Amino acid sequence: MTFRRYLVLAAITLTSAYGDTLLARGMKSLGPVSLHHPLELIHAIFNPWVAAGIVLLCGFFASYLTALSWADLTWVLPASSLGYVIMTINARFWLHEQVSPLRWLGVVFITAGVGFVTRGPSYTDHSAGTPEPVEEPVLEEVLR
Amino acid sequence: MSTLQILATIAMIASIVLTATAGDILTASAMRQVGDLDAIRARRGLFGAIAAVLSNGRFGIGVVCLALSFFSLLFALSHRELSLIGPAATSLTFVTNAVAAKIFLKENVDRRRWTAALLVCAGVTLLAF
Numbered sequence: 001m002t003f004r005r006y007l008v009l010a011a012i013t014l015t016s017a018y019g020d021t022l023l024a025r026g027m028k029s030l031g032p033v034s035l036h037h038p039l040e041l042i043h044a045i046f047n048p049w050v051a052a053g054i055v056l057l058c059g060f061f062a063s064y065l066t067a068l069s070w071a072d073l074t075w076v077l078p079a080s081s082l083g084y085v086i087m088t089i090n091a092r093f094w095l096h097e098q099v100s101p102l103r104w105l106g107v108v109f110i111t112a113g114v115g116f117v118t119r120g121p122s123y124t125d126h127s128a129g130t131p132e133p134v135e136e137p138v139l140e141e142v143l144r
Numbered sequence: 145m146s147t148l149q150i151l152a153t154i155a156m157i158a159s160i161v162l163t164a165t166a167g168d169i170l171t172a173s174a175m176r177q178v179g180d181l182d183a184i185r186a187r188r189g190l191f192g193a194i195a196a197v198l199s200n201g202r203f204g205i206g207v208v209c210l211a212l213s214f215f216s217l218l219f220a221l222s223h224r225e226l227s228l229i230g231p232a233a234t235s236l237t238f239v240t241n242a243v244a245a246k247i248f249l250k251e252n253v254d255r256r257r258w259t260a261a262l263l264v265c266a267g268v269t270l271l272a273f
Contacts, residue, residue, distance in 0.1 A: 004182070065171065065175055065181065065197060066181045066182070068171065068172045068175035068176070069175040069176075069178060069179060069180050069181040069182075070180045070181075070182070072172075072245065072249070072251045072252075073168060073169070073172040073241060073245045073249060073251065074241065074242050074245045074246075074251050074253050074257045074261065075257065077168075077238060077241060077261075077264075078238070078257070078260040078261055078263075078264050081264045081267075081268075084264075084267070084268060084271065088271065100273055102270050102273035103270060103271050103273060105267075105270050106266070106267040106268065106269070106270025106271040106273075107267065107271075108267070109263050109264070109266050109267030109270060110263070110264050110267035110268065111267075112263050112267075113259070113260040113261070113262075113263030113264040113267060114260070114264070116256060116259055116260040116263065117256060117257055117260035119256070120254070120256045120257065121252075124249075124250065124251045124252040
């Protein structure tokens, strides 16, 4: 794993957590949307909070696809699940939601899972027919 | 909750989980076919990398499956509580993804990855309380 790849992982985590938090913030300011008026969802897209959330979630999808091009799905999903932890912290301190002790225990479980998987290899090297992992750039090259 | 309502809830969660798993597996398989995006971007530029992804058939089907999963989620949320549907669907998808990745993508899902998937699955479930 290079520094650049850790940055991609951080981008997945942060954009998913803040994207969802911004969506929740925007939808709270708009109020509940009735199933009888689904077009209100189109109107919600123009809310600045929701729009910012959608931009971040587009960034999430791009960085998620980038990670899947050099790492296994069963590595990327747990490794990027720290986003749930950040989302819970945002919900507690930014949106002022109640977070029970059991939820904090859930945060501990997720953190343990992330710590567990990121210590292992990220890519299953198959024989012919799949891309060879490319040469990793050195840190100085990445930062240049 | 009646037996019929329980069965309906299971069906709604199953449809979210199955379409999400299919979408994740297809997009992961597509990205494996495309190859390292950093290397492609270095050779062909950003638009070359975007074109390589968008021209992959599996990627298109994967995105359709992810869209179906999103609409299944919206449908389920219109009938049941978010605190039930959200964690149940997310945590089950972690497990089904691990099984499907082992079968279809031939990923090396060793004890470490199983433990991580189950820890995250348990953690997401606890977030419902």
